Amino acid sequence: MYSVLFIGKGTITTSLSKSLDTKEWRVDHHTRAGKKISETNLAGYDYVVSCLPDTETAEMLWNETLVSALRNRAYKTVFIDISTLTPTTIKKINDAFHQEKLTFIEAPFTGSKTGALNGSLIYFTSSDTVPPESDTFLKSTSSKIYKFDSIGTPTQFKLLYNLWGLTSLGLLGQMSQIINGLPQADLMSEILTSNEDFWMGTIARQKLDQSLSQNYEDIHCKLKHAKKDIRYALNEFSDHKLDLSRCLLSILDEDRLQHYDDSDFTSMREFFQ
Structure with missing residues (x-):
């Protein structure tokens, strides 16, 4: 059984949760109302996936996630951002994780709620550390994964x-x-x-x-x-x-x-x- 912690609980992550539940994944959500991300043992998850509303929120939460990941030594966890941000922001987040030898994948998507519920999203991906097209979470929630050569291009x-x-x-x-x-x-x-x-x-x-x-x-x-x-x-x-x-x-x-x-x-x- 795979496990994933979603950062945020909106339309897409809720729909992805329903899809992954049918595939016997263990799914948790981090929300503002719950405990801080810094208090969460991220090493206990195979994946940490964020879908966030804007660059300011993304930078803040990914900074907190990085601190927690290093504290928990979550080097086997794969960190994925599926938000639509800006190339500058996604490069900054990737560089911080890559520098600490943590696995990060950029993966904005199309397919909206229907695709998330059906596990048929289409991802546009890039990573400095792993081949995104072989990633289990992305394959489990998509019908197609496109790989770009450089972070920021997706x-x-x-x-x-x-x-x-x-x-x-x-x-x-x-x-x-x-x-x-x-x-x-x-x-x-x-x-x-x-x-x-x-x-x-x-x-x-x-x-x-x-x-x-x-x-x-x-x-x-x-x-x-x-x-x-x-x-x-x-x-x-x-x-x-x-x-x-x-x-x-x-x-x-x-x-x-x-x-x-x-x-x-x-x-x-x-x-x-």
């Missing part, structure tokens, strides 16, 4: 991936408002989501029904995390002309609709009324 790709996807989702939110006001909106939705030959069909099939039904409590990615990812991506790729994405972020930052921050990111449809 996170760069994930930021590009998210910026592209979220900007497209913003356009879907805008267009769904138009569809909703037209005659036979249900038929239009059926056409858009049932024909694989339509070039915009994939995102429509995955998100249009949820957007039109305003089912924002079925959370796959919280809107506040989506906005964070856009900010990180705009900063990372600031040398490029990204006016469309900047415009979307300015709309999503409007004060009148901040109550959607903890809703699913398809709620960005409401920002185009």
